[in-house]
Amino acid sequence: MSTYGMSTSIIAPASLNWMPLKDASIGTKMSYKSIKNKPIVPASGGEKMQAGTIRWESIGFTGRVSSTPRYTPKIEYTIENVGDGLGAPPAGAPAWTDDDRARGMLLNVAGKIGLRRVGVNCLIQRASVSLNGAPAITTEVARDAELYAQTCNPEDLAVITPASAPDEYCYFDSAVTNNPLKDGGDTPNILQTRGLGGRYEYALEAFPATHEVVLTVKPSAMIMANPFQFREKTPTPFPSLQKFEMALTLNNLLSMINLHHKRIDPAAAGGAIGDDGIKRHLATAPLTVKVTDVSHSIIMESFEESELLETPGEVLYNCPEVETVGNSDSKLLAPGASHEFVLNETRILRGIPTRLLVVARHRRADSDVFAPTRYAVPGDFELDVNNTPRLFSGMKATQRYEENVKAGYNGSFSTYAGLKASVSRGNPGSGGITCIEFNALPLGSFVVPNVLDNVDVGGRFWFTNQLDVSSTIDFTVYQVFDNFMLFKDGDYSVFRPTISKEDVAKAKVVFADDEASRNSVRGGSWYGDMWNTFRRFINSKGARAGIRSFRNVPMVSSFVGDRTMPGRMLKSVGYGGKKKTGGKATKVGGKGSRVGGALHRVGGSRASPEDLDGFLFE
Numbered sequence: 085m086s087t088y089g090m091s092t093s094i095i096a097p098a099s100l101n102w103m104p105l106k107d108a109s110i111g112t113k114m115s116y117k118s119i120k121n122k123p124i125v126p127a128s129g130g131e132k133m134q135a136g137t138i139r140w141e142s143i144g145f146t147g148r149v150s151s152t153p154r155y156t157p158k159i160e161y162t163i164e165n166v167g168d169g170l171g172a173p174p175a176g177a178p179a180w181t182d183d184d185r186a187r188g189m190l191l192n193v194a195g196k197i198g199l200r201r202v203g204v205n206c207l208i209q210r211a212s213v214s215l216n217g218a219p220a221i222t223t224e225v226a227r228d229a230e231l232y233a234q235t236c237n238p239e240d241l242a243v244i245t246p247a248s249a250p251d252e253y254c255y256f257d258s259a260v261t262n263n264p265l266k267d268g269g270d271t272p273n274i275l276q277t278r279g280l281g282g283r284y285e286y287a288l289e290a291f292p293a294t295h296e297v298v299l300t301v302k303p304s305a306m307i308m309a310n311p312f313q314f315r316e317k318t319p320t321p322f323p324s325l326q327k328f329e330m331a332l333t334l335n336n337l338l339s340m341i342n343l344h345h346k347r348i349d350p351a352a353a354g355g356a357i358g359d360d361g362i363k364r365h366l367a368t369a370p371l372t373v374k375v376t377d378v379s380h381s382i383i384m385e386s387f388e389e390s391e392l393l394e395t396p397g398e399v400l401y402n403c404p405e406v407e408t409v410g411n412s413d414s415k416l417l418a419p420g421a422s423h424e425f426v427l428n429e430t431r432i433l434r435g436i437p438t439r440l441l442v443v444a445r446h447r448r449a450d451s452d453v454f455a456p457t458r459y460a461v462p463g464d465f466e467l468d469v470n471n472t473p474r475l476f477s478g479m480k481a482t483q484r485y486e487e488n489v490k491a492g493y494n495g496s497f498s499t500y501a502g503l504k505a506s507v508s509r510g511n512p513g514s515g516g517i518t519c520i521e522f523n524a525l526p527l528g529s530f531v532v533p534n535v536l537d538n539v540d541v542g543g544r545f546w547f548t549n550q551l552d553v554s555s556t557i558d559f560t561v562y563q564v565f566d567n568f569m570l571f572k573d574g575d576y577s578v579f580r581p582t583i584s585k586e587d588v589a590k591a592k593v594v595f596a597d598d599e600a601s602r603n604s605v606r607g608g609s610w611y612g613d614m615w616n617t618f619r620r621f622i623n624s625k626g627a628r629a630g631i632r633s634f635r636n637v638p639m640v641s642s643f644v645g646d647r648t649m650p651g652r653m654l655k656s657v658g659y660g661g662k663k664k665t666g667g668k669a670t671k672v673g674g675k676g677s678r679v680g681g682a683l684h685r686v687g688g689s690r691a692s693p694e695d696l697d698g699f700l701f702e
Contacts, residue, residue, distance in 0.1 A: 114390050114392065114393075115390060116387045116388060116389055116390060117147075117388040117389065117390065117391075118147070118387060119385065119386070119387040120385065120386045120387070121383060121385040121386075122383075123156060123381040123382070123383055124140060124143065124381060124382050124383070125379075125381050126138040126139055126140055126380055126381075127139045127140065127141045130380065131379050131381070132378060132380075133334070133378070133380065134334075134337055134375060134378055135334055135336075135337075136333070136334060137331050137332065137333045137334070138331070138332050138334065139329070139330070139331045139332075140328065140329065140330045140331075140382065141329050142327060142328075142329065143327070143328040143329070143384075144326055144327060144328070145325045145326070145328065145384075145386040146386065147387050147388035147389060148321040148322065148323050148325075148386065148387060148388075148389055149321055149322045149325040149328070149384060149385070149386045150321055150322075150385040150386070151311075151312055151313040151316075151319045151320060151321050151322050151401070152306045152307075152312055152319050153306070153307055153312060153382050153383065153384035154304045154306055154307065154382060154383045154384075155204055155205070155207075155208070155304070155305055155306075155307050155332075155380075155382055156302065156303070156304045156381050156382060156383055157204065157207065157302075157303070157340075157379070157380050157381075158300065158301070158302045158377075158378065158379045159300070159301055159340065159375060159378045160298060160299070160300045160376045160377035160378070161298070161299045161300075161301070161341060161373055161374070161375060161376070162296055162297075162298050162299075162373070162374050162375075162376045163193070163197075163296065163297040163298075163343070163362075163371070163372075163373050164294075164295065164296050164371070164373070164374070165295055165364050165365050165366055165370065165371050165372065166189050166192060166193065166290070166296065166363075166364070166365060166371070167188075167189070167192055167295070167362075167363040167364050167365040168180075168184075168185040168186075168188030168189045168292065168295075168365070169188045169189075169191065169192050169363055170184065170185060170188045182292045182293070186290040186291075186292050187290075189290035189292065189295075189297055190297070192362055192363055193288075193297055193343075195258050195263065195265060195266045195267050195270060195279060195344075196256070196258055196343060196344035196345070196362050197265060197299060197341070197342070197343055197344075198247070198265040198277065198278040198279035198280065198282070198341070198342055199246070199247035199278045199284070199301070199303060199340055199341055199342065200247065200278070200339065200341060200342050200457070201233055201247055201248070201250060201251055201278065201456075201457055202229040202230060202233050202241075202244075202245050202247060202248070202305070202308070203245075203247045203278070203303070203339070203340040203341065203342075204245060204246075204247065204303050204304075204305035204340060205226060205229035205245065205305060205307070205308045206226045206229065206230070206335060206340055207226075207334060207335055207339060207340050208225040208226060208307070208333070208334065208335065209224070209225065209226055209333045209334065209335045210222060210223065210224055210225060210332075211225050211307065211309035211330065211331070211332050211333075212331040212333075213309060213310070213312070213329070213330045214327075214328075214329040214330075215311065215322065215325060215327070215328060215576040216324075216325065216326055216327050216574060216575060216576055217327055218575065218576045218577060219578075220329070220331075221309075221310045221311050221403065221569075221578060223308075223309035223310050224406070225307070225308055225309050226335055226339070227406075228308065228309075228406050229308040230457060231406065231441060231443070231517065231562070232308060233248070233250070234493060234494065234495065234516060234517050235441075235492040235493060235494060235517075236315075236492075236494065237494070238250070238275070238494060239275070240317070242275045242283075243306075244306045244308065244314050245305040245306070245308075246278075246282065246283035246284040246303050246304065246305060247278040247284075247303070247305070248275060249264040249275065249276050249277055249278045250264065250495065250499070251456035251457045251458065251514050252264075252495070252496065252498075252499045252505075252513065252514060253499070253512065253514055254456065254458050254502075254511060254512050254513070254514050254550060254551055255346065255456070255511050256342070256344035256454075256456060257344075257505070257509060258344055258361060259509075260505060260506075260509065260511075262276065263277075263279075263344075264276070264277060264278050264279070264342075264456075265277070265278060265342060265344055267279050267280055267282075268280065268281030268282040268283075269281050278342070280299075284301060284302065284303035284304065285301070285302040285303070286299065286300060286301045286302070287299070287300040288300075295365040298376070299341075300377075301340075301341070303340075304383070307332075307382070310403040310404075310405075310567075310569075311401055311569045311576070311578075313401060313402065315402060315404075316402065320399055320401065321387075322571070322576075323395060323396055323399060323571060324395070324571075324574050325386075326574075328384070330382075332380075335450050336449075336450035336451050337375045337378060338373060338375065338450060338451045338452075338453050339450040339451075341373070341453055342453055342454070342455075342456065343362060343371075343373065343453050343454055344360075344362060344454075345359060345360070345362040345371050345454050346359070346360040346361055346454065347360075347370075359371075373453050396571075397572065397573070398570060398571060398572040398573075399570070399571040400568055400569070400570055400571075401568060401571070402567075402568060403567045403568060403569045403578060404438075404564055404565060404566060404567050405564070405565045405567045405580070406441075406562050406563070407562065407563050407565070408560060408561070408562055408563075409427070409430055409432065409440065409541065409561040409562065409563045410427050410428055410429075410430035410542075410561060411427065411428050411430075412559060413425050413558075413559045414447070414556055414557065414558050414559065415556070415557050415559070416554060416555070416556045416557075417460075417548075417549035417554065417556075417557055418549065418554050419549060419551060419552050419553060419554065420548070420549065420550075421548070421549055422463060422546055422547065422548040422549075423546070423547060423557065424544055424545070424546050425444065425544070425545045425546075425547060425557075426542075426543075426544050426545075427541070427542050427543045427544075427545070427561050428542060429468070429540055429541070429542035430540070430541055430542065431538055431539070431540050432538065432539045432541060432563060434536075435534060435535065435536050435537070435565070436522055436531060436532065436533055436534065436535050436537060436539050437522060437533065437563040437564055437565050438521070438522060438523075438534070438564050438565065438566055439491060439492075439519060439521045439522060439533075439563075440519075440520040440522075440541070440561055440562065440563055440564075441517055441518070441519055441520075441561070441562040441563075441564065442465070442517065442518040442519075442520065442545055442561050443459065443517045443518075443559070443561070444459060444460040444462070444515075444545070444547040444557050444558070444559045445457075445458070445459050445460070445557070445558050446458040446459065446460065446515075446549075446551065446555045446556075446557060447556040447557070447558050456514055457514070458514045458515060458551070459514060459516055459517060460547035460548060460549055460550070460555075460557045461500075461501060461502035461512075461513070461515045461547060461548040461549075461550050462484065462500070462515070462516065462517075462518050462545070462547060463481075463545075463546035463547060463548060464478070464479070464484075465477075465484075465518065465543060465544065465545040465546060466543055466544050467520065467541070467542075467543040468540075468541065468542045468543055469525060469527055469531070469539060469540065469541050470527065470531070470539060470540050472525075472526070472527060475525060475526070476520075481501055482497070484518075485500050485501065487524075488500065488516070488518060488519055490521075490524070491519035491520060491521045491524065492519045492521075493516055493517065493518075496513075499513040499514055499515070499516060500513065500515065500516040501513060502515055502548065512550040513550070515550065522539075529588065529589075530585045530588055530589075532588065533566065534566055534581055534582055534583055535582070535584070535585060535588060536582040536583065536584055537585070545559070547559070565580060566580065567579075567580050567581075568580075568581060
């Protein structure tokens with residue numbers, strides 16, 4: 085039988101690919117000369133602030149400094165009017181003791197208290213960060229953290245925050261398995277809960293005399309703000325950080341926690357006032373929560389590295405930007421009602437973004453501790469881009485969900501579509517955002533991310549209120565841009581990479597696996613793609629030319645080896661070290677390996693401008 089010119093291979097077990105002695109080496113692990121990791125309190129007066137802006141000013145470090153500082157607040161909450169659930173003692177039995185009543189109060193709140201999803205970062209309305217006196221970089225932290233949680237890999241989110249479990253349904257329900265407020269001891273996987281006894285320090289005490297429960301929580305989470313590298317699995321530290329200044333503008337301090345409590349309407353309960361979740365002591369008074377104490381600190385580790393390492397001359401960092409597009413809108417919708425929100429035609433300047441995020445969120449006050457994070461249910465939508473109208477029009481719900489997953493959404497279909505948790509429970513899914521990638525639109529080879537061109541966008545989007553009460557829906561569209569920060573010669577500066585249509589036309593094409601379309605029932609997990617890590621930029625059309633253009637940005641004159649961000653960009657799709665001919669992998673202390681289908685050398689080397697052009701262009 086003919087093989088039509090195909091080559092022949094024999095597949096052998098990997099266990100037979102033994103390592104000869106000459107390719108082996110004895111290794112050890114590098115240590116540091118010193119490490120400083122004590123908590124750092126804000127400037128005078130800021131440690132105990134409950135509102136306003138807290139500041140860390142003129143902090144100096146030696147050596148290298150962690151690029152993933154952690155915010156470590158300690159907040160005391162007092163929950164008032166908590167019932168003990170005991171009722172009157174049996175006939176002839178002694179009265180309940182204070183210990184009995186305290187145990188009853190704690191049992192009442194068990195599995196019904198926890199942090200809001202990404203709740204530590206929900207405390208921060210805005211962050212402003214300056215490194216070595218450079219212009220401050222500002223991030224809307226609470227807003228961006230909630231968007232990021234909808235689009236990143238759940239396991240990666242769990243590294244960033246101790247409150248990563250999602251709000252999959254519109255109401256908390258202590259009787260279901262996926263209750264995100266369940267106690268840590270009631271879940272087989274600690275990542276599936278944000279409740280007490282999970283992944284943060286807490287203390288809980290009941291006071292029967294006043295019917296109060298006092299909760300003290302001491303969580304620790306990476307600050308989800310630029311230029312911090314919380315998106316990176318192996319974040320590169322900041323070198324030569326001689327001056328660090330940060331200002332955090334606080335949200336309401338109640339925005340960090342959730343409680344499962346819902347008053348049952350008397351008419352719906354046959355005339356009896358009741359409670360779902362935490363039971364009240366007095367049915368005539370509300371269950372309330374107040375902040376009674378607070379302290380703020382951060383942990384930002386610094387270390388003096390081994391003398392075996394060279395101090396880098398330049399380092400590149402990932403700092404994607406999120407901006408609003410065009411008009412926003414709000415609409416009060418009755419239960420089950422739908423509304424068409426319109427994005428007026430808007431011209432996007434300064435280059436084509438990587439994606440759009442369409443968000444229709446149920447309005448919730450920062451002081452509302454009883455509501456999960458909820459979005460209206462997305463329906464049909466039509467996107468107009470330049471002269472191409474009605475993109476995505478007519479898609480079925482499953483098609484829209486599948487496209488959303490490919491673009492990065494990580495929720496389940498029932499959550500996205502607002503379907504009920506079960507037939508008996510009647511708890512609808514909490515909705516989701518809509519992600520649209522520009523490179524997935526049928527607009528030609530040159531209307532793609534990072535191309536320096538203007539683009540006109542507009543559209544119509546239908547959303548439905550899936551709640552059992554009327555709700556105000558806030559509609560906003562966001563654009564996400566690739567953005568980078570460069571350290572060079574002691575200075576930190578920010579720039580947005582752009583490429584020309586000519587660069588796109590002459591760039592090489594590199595093939596990458598489309599993993600998102602094959603993801604499991606949890607939905608997409610494009611940790612790198614959704615939020616523009618370097619792999620996102622390298623795999624886009626024209627990316628080779630884009631990498632080359634970095635060298636032409638002021639202050640960027642050359643790229644160093646594989647350990648640097650530019651080196652890792654090339655390495656991630658199969659390039660690194662010196663270009664080889666003949667198709668053979670080069671060995672350095674071990675076997676050559678394949679990444680992205682091309683051969684690269686293991687280890688660091690310097691790429692000259694000529695070498696880089698060899699990688700990028702024919």
